[in-house]
Amino acid sequence: MAEHVGDLAALHATEVAPRKESVQDMAGGTDTGVTNAIPAYLEDKPGESSSIASLDGDEPTDEEKATLRHVCDKLPWSTFLVAIVELCERFAYYGLSGPFQNYIQKPYEKGSTPGALGLGQTGATGLTNFFQFWCYITPILGAVIADQFLGRYNTILYFALIYMVGLVVLFTTALPVSIVGGHALGGLIAAMILIGLGTGGIKSNVGPLIAEQYRGTKDTIKTIKSGERVIVDPAITIQRIYMIFYLCVNFGSLSAIATTELELNVGFWAAYLLPLIMFCVGICAIVVGKKFYIIRPPQGSVITNAFRAMGIALMNKGNMDAAKPSYQEEYGRRYTTPWNDHFIDELKRGLVACKVFIFYPIYWVTYSQMLNNFISQAGQMELHGIPNDIMQNIDPLTVIVFIPIMDRLIYPLLRKWRIPFKPITRITLGFFFGAAAMAYAAIVQHLIYQRGPCYDAPLACPAAGPDGAIPNSIHVAVQTPAYLFTGISEIFASVTGLEYAYTKAPPSMKSFVMSMYLLTTAFGSALGIALSPTAKDPKLQWMYTGLCVAAIIAGISFWFLFKRYNATEEEMNALERHDDKLVSANMVGATGKDDVESRGTIQKTSLSNNQVQMAAVFGKGEKS
Numbered sequence: 114m115a116e117h118v119g120d121l122a123a124l125h126a127t128e129v130a131p132r133k134e135s136v137q138d139m140a141g142g143t144d145t146g147v148t149n150a151i152p153a154y155l156e157d158k159p160g161e162s163s164s165i166a167s168l169d170g171d172e173p174t175d176e177e178k179a180t181l182r183h184v185c186d187k188l189p190w191s192t193f194l195v196a197i198v199e200l201c202e203r204f205a206y207y208g209l210s211g212p213f214q215n216y217i218q219k220p221y222e223k224g225s226t227p228g229a230l231g232l233g234q235t236g237a238t239g240l241t242n243f244f245q246f247w248c249y250i251t252p253i254l255g256a257v258i259a260d261q262f263l264g265r266y267n268t269i270l271y272f273a274l275i276y277m278v279g280l281v282v283l284f285t286t287a288l289p290v291s292i293v294g295g296h297a298l299g300g301l302i303a304a305m306i307l308i309g310l311g312t313g314g315i316k317s318n319v320g321p322l323i324a325e326q327y328r329g330t331k332d333t334i335k336t337i338k339s340g341e342r343v344i345v346d347p348a349i350t351i352q353r354i355y356m357i358f359y360l361c362v363n364f365g366s367l368s369a370i371a372t373t374e375l376e377l378n379v380g381f382w383a384a385y386l387l388p389l390i391m392f393c394v395g396i397c398a399i400v401v402g403k404k405f406y407i408i409r410p411p412q413g414s415v416i417t418n419a420f421r422a423m424g425i426a427l428m429n430k431g432n433m434d435a436a437k438p439s440y441q442e443e444y445g446r447r448y449t450t451p452w453n454d455h456f457i458d459e460l461k462r463g464l465v466a467c468k469v470f471i472f473y474p475i476y477w478v479t480y481s482q483m484l485n486n487f488i489s490q491a492g493q494m495e496l497h498g499i500p501n502d503i504m505q506n507i508d509p510l511t512v513i514v515f516i517p518i519m520d521r522l523i524y525p526l527l528r529k530w531r532i533p534f535k536p537i538t539r540i541t542l543g544f545f546f547g548a549a550a551m552a553y554a555a556i557v558q559h560l561i562y563q564r565g566p567c568y569d570a571p572l573a574c575p576a577a578g579p580d581g582a583i584p585n586s587i588h589v590a591v592q593t594p595a596y597l598f599t600g601i602s603e604i605f606a607s608v609t610g611l612e613y614a615y616t617k618a619p620p621s622m623k624s625f626v627m628s629m630y631l632l633t634t635a636f637g638s639a640l641g642i643a644l645s646p647t648a649k650d651p652k653l654q655w656m657y658t659g660l661c662v663a664a665i666i667a668g669i670s671f672w673f674l675f676k677r678y679n680a681t682e683e684e685m686n687a688l689e690r691h692d693d694k695l696v697s698a699n700m701v702g703a704t705g706k707d708d709v710e711s712r713g714t715i716q717k718t719s720l721s722n723n724q725v726q727m728a729a730v731f732g733k734g735e736k737s
Contacts, residue, residue: 166342167334173344178332183346183528185353186329192354194402195323196361198269201395202315203365205276206248207509208388209283209308211369211502212376213241214488217301221292222580226492226501227376229292230301238485238645244305245481246638249631251313256628257416258314264411265318265325265624266403272314273396279307280389287381316631321623324354324615326407348616348686349528355612356520359603363509363516373500412621418452419460419622425450433461459619462685463626466617469537469675470633472544475667476606477637478644479547479660482554483508483599485641486648486656487592490554493561493571494589504592511600519604535679536609537672543606544668548661550598555657557592561585562651569651616686 167173173181218237219228232240259268285291286300329347336342368391372384422436425448429435437454441447483505492501527534562569564585566576577583610630618626647656678685 169334169336171334173332173334182343183349184343186345186350189326191326191405192323194405195319196357197398198395199319199358200361200365201391203362204368205388205392207366208368208372209385211372212381212384214485215502216381229297229381234489235645235649238648239642241485242638242641242645244309246635247309248312249634251310252317252628252631255314256317256624259318259624260411260416260622262411264408265322266406266408268314269318270399272311273399276308276311277392279304279311280392282307284382284385284389287385317624317628320611320627321615323358324351327354351616352612353520355608356516359608360513360516363512366509367506370503370506373502377500415621416625422457422460433457463618463622465678466613466626467629469613470630472667472671473633474636474640475663476544476547477634478640479551479664480599481637481641490558491589491592493584494587495584496589504589507593507596508600511597512603515601515604535682536613537675537679539605539609541668541672543602544664544671546598546602548664550595551657551661551664553595553598555654555661558654558657560587571650
């Protein structure tokens, strides 16, 4: 025993005592204590930086943030399950939208292009714009129901059933017997209303749901296999998630290739049956994958509270801080504030996103030309045996090709070269590429008017034949660059818009802020409806020119008004809360209410993605 005591004394004299030093306490006095031993490989050396390298899993220092490469984190596989649901829904949406222009514009008779209703180009453009408007205004309803009452999963499921009823109505009223019997127009309007309602419930919630599967919130250090030390960046991970999300959207939109071929060779009923079948697959994915999804339960009156807080701000000359409880305590409580200061900080961040979205309707007007007027433009050109509405599929193919190039090559190279390419910059480029698409479409329309046999009255002169089947002599492939420009613009403007809507929204209002972003599409469609009287020959080239100028002005204005937000991007993203409870979708009942506390919760803490997924599957809560 004495020997052991002697050994301990020797150890203290040789190892512990040398670590004692005089240190200054918080009051400014001195204290003698034991300092943490610093490993030799982390000690400062002459001529080297005085900073201490962070270990794997630690948050990086400011110096490391400026010098180390930022990379994406590993994605949880439940992210891909949600992506499949979106793919099936978009397959149905674009599959049925692809034939709409011909279905509405052309009469039900044999000719070069099929038709059903015979309402003309102006009527077809107006109705397709109405459908788009309706599909992107209903997400507000879906967001309120999800954030306050049912939760995201239940809202997606119930609205998917409404969507499926709309598809059944569209299919049955597109049968030849229904078209001849005069039921096609009424069926189309009813289907548009039901499908638009279903779209709203799904679109406002599936975007937040896919990003919600990833639980990382802080930058962390990681040493990769090559030995390079990198920073795992949640913001870049969210960017990749929405790249994958949008990739699935565009894979789904390729359904228009199949449905336009079915429209031409079989009939409209077959073109609308395929989306119905695929949508049933999507509903199966929603139901089967339920136990794997991580969701945030509905938060009650959070949206009501947000509007109350904004009302308080308006009564205080726009000062959002006036809605903070701390402000009320300091300056005399005038209002009831059933929230905390952090809620107001998050709400201010969400309002930044909503301000950024103000110019988006101009962008969506340029985008929507691809869905209606570009199709009609192709019908005025030599098709060489292909359907006029198949050309629009060049756009999703462009997105599918260029998203991996941007995500795996261009963006990493820019980060490696320390060239910032932040959201406001990307969105601005999206406006300019949209303007380029409109400029090119104006040139194509001018070329059409320069060619015979009908010149500036395509398909409408005696030389076009009794059924207007002879187009002007210009190959439809000339249209291709307009779709390429539109596709590239989507990667910058549309994908970044989704990312911005999610990362800037308060955790309890992500569906609502996403619906605000989608609402800009509705406003774009409303502008398209207003422009539809100009969508006729020989005014089309000037319509495209006007849209080009509008997109350029919008892009320049957007940059100068919002470029300052690039400088505060990381600061705004850092506001994400760490105490919001997340649960497995199984833990929320059919009405959105359940005693999740008694069944286990998953908190948004420093849990790894694998821990979160395991906890979700087995219903076991973990707290850090």
